[in-house]
Amino acid sequence: MSAAPAGTEPGFRDSVDLMSNRAVAHLDLPRGLEEKIRVCNATYTVRFGVRLRGDIHTFTGYRSVHSEHMEPVKGGIRYATSVNQQEVEALAALMTYKCALVETPFGGSKGGLCIDPRAWEEDELERITRRFAYELVKRDLIHPSQNVPAPDMGTGEREMAWIADQYARMHTTDINARACVTGKPLAGGGIAGRVEATGRGVQYALREYFRHPEDVAKSGLAGTLDGKRVIVQGLGNVGYHAAKFLSEEDGCKVIAIAERDGGLFNPLGLEVERVREWIAKHGGVRGCPEGTYVEHSALLLEEECDILIPAAMEGVIHQQNADRIRAAVIIEAANGPVTALADEILRRKGCVIIPDLYANAGGVTVSYFEWVKNLSHIRFGRMQRRQEEARHQLLVDELDRVLRKAGLDDTLSESFRKRYLSGADELELVRSGLDDTMRTAYQSMREVWHTRDGIEDLRTAAYIVSIERVADSYRTKGL
Numbered sequence: 001m002s003a004a005p006a007g008t009e010p011g012f013r014d015s016v017d018l019m020s021n022r023a024v025a026h027l028d029l030p031r032g033l034e035e036k037i038r039v040c041n042a043t044y045t046v047r048f049g050v051r052l053r054g055d056i057h058t059f060t061g062y063r064s065v066h067s068e069h070m071e072p073v074k075g076g077i078r079y080a081t082s083v084n085q086q087e088v089e090a091l092a093a094l095m096t097y098k099c100a101l102v103e104t105p106f107g108g109s110k111g112g113l114c115i116d117p118r119a120w121e122e123d124e125l126e127r128i129t130r131r132f133a134y135e136l137v138k139r140d141l142i143h144p145s146q147n148v149p150a151p152d153m154g155t156g157e158r159e160m161a162w163i164a165d166q167y168a169r170m171h172t173t174d175i176n177a178r179a180c181v182t183g184k185p186l187a188g189g190g191i192a193g194r195v196e197a198t199g200r201g202v203q204y205a206l207r208e209y210f211r212h213p214e215d216v217a218k219s220g221l222a223g224t225l226d227g228k229r230v231i232v233q234g235l236g237n238v239g240y241h242a243a244k245f246l247s248e249e250d251g252c253k254v255i256a257i258a259e260r261d262g263g264l265f266n267p268l269g270l271e272v273e274r275v276r277e278w279i280a281k282h283g284g285v286r287g288c289p290e291g292t293y294v295e296h297s298a299l300l301l302e303e304e305c306d307i308l309i310p311a312a313m314e315g316v317i318h319q320q321n322a323d324r325i326r327a328a329v330i331i332e333a334a335n336g337p338v339t340a341l342a343d344e345i346l347r348r349k350g351c352v353i354i355p356d357l358y359a360n361a362g363g364v365t366v367s368y369f370e371w372v373k374n375l376s377h378i379r380f381g382r383m384q385r386r387q388e389e390a391r392h393q394l395l396v397d398e399l400d401r402v403l404r405k406a407g408l409d410d411t412l413s414e415s416f417r418k419r420y421l422s423g424a425d426e427l428e429l430v431r432s433g434l435d436d437t438m439r440t441a442y443q444s445m446r447e448v449w450h451t452r453d454g455i456e457d458l459r460t461a462a463y464i465v466s467i468e469r470v471a472d473s474y475r476t477k478g479l
């Protein structure tokens, strides 16, 4: 999958700044505060050696802290060969704006390790991860109250469990040790619903967008999500869950999936689950009978569709291909998939872009719930679930009695009874909290979009909401 050709447009870091500058132009911030918000506070680079396969291998890693207006700072750790300082800083900045937009009480941070995770065995990856974590923990760049990483591209529950354990070994008496990282497996202090949280957030974001016909009309679309043609780029954790939920629960038709080794096209709709199974078994989409194989998968982004979901990496929609994109709506499930120049071209074409800092905020939102769970040392719902059920039972019994007394033997339906009687477990509470977060954040963006002069797009509106919140936080506490 090709990113923006090198040298033809601003880099990722500058691209994020260009986007935030567009918002700043609409704000009346005190001199100097704008710069304070924009710059990255610090980036730590570490080079460490690990003895593997009889040789010493040196790895380069980063942890960048963009803004500490709230602490801990928050953001994932990425494993990829493309990781570099500029990328990590751009991603850290996005975390600041994202957390502010969805009101998770964190500053922004991001980490990365320059590595191809597929090139190493599991035990080797564990040693590399623990060594990287050691370097960050000893500088408080992993810490429950200072800096809390999470999964990102190339990492997942497994890596987070190693990091949590490494921290615990180095802080044996810290009762809050588990809160030093989120995205852990359930058995290791994680929370139900975190794995699919970002994809679920993309679904909730789209549902909320489609609740506003006025906003939908701006893209030239109408109606509901039902029957909408979707193209997804990247069937990793985020793309897979978003595509699965949208097709299985909202009636969307996933007509194309673009992957690393090629893509699949099927105007009648692809079975996301089967494609995922095929990739797991064969290492790529080639040969998958679900759709027509397309070697140059970047071309699939240019197919006509209603909703395009870039869910892989930054810069895949750039100055060179933006004009050929024919999607009515782009929802940025990845961070930075549309460059600043492409954004301009697409805006002129009337394409509505649901921006990354909102669209993929489901991950950090559920990370927030996990962090709170770790600090409170109790599963959500444990205290109230059965009490809630007992109160509902009382009401149902009373209704039954009244209905019977009135001579109506056809009482409450079984399905109502079942749904009403069951108290919410952790997963349901997480979903409800995520849904509420995505709805509230959308409404704060759309209010700016519709009520302030000269705001053309959701991205600028999102940045305005975020930057105002960060600025308020600096104002109240003083610099």
Ligand code: GLU
Pocket (backbone or CB within 6 Å): 074, 075, 076, 077, 148, 149, 150, 151, 152, 153, 182, 335, 360, 361, 363, 364, 365, 367
């Ligand atoms: N890596 C994810 C992101 O880019 C999640 C961050 C987190 O949960 O802290 O938003």
